[in-house]
Amino acid sequence: MTFAWKSAGLTYNRYLAVASRAVRRSLKEGPRLQAERRGQQELRFAKWENGKQGEVKNLAEANNAAAIAQAESK
Incomplete structure (x- = not known):
């Protein structure tokens, strides 16, 4: 059994x-305005090699680019 978000081609994030x-x-x-302000955070990552x-x-x-690449590969 696969999760709906996974079968839709989304990452968990x-x-x-x-x-x-x-x-x-x-x-x-x-409460909506307060929650929206909390949700406007930018997460950054870097790969180490x-x-x-x-x-x-x-x-x-990066998630958007990965989703587009995955959609194009199907």
């Missing part, structure tokens, strides 16, 4: 982003 955005949008005005740090990338942009 992207699935969480979509789900959390849906929850934030369903809140009332005051042979003890050296690679290029630092934005996680959202």
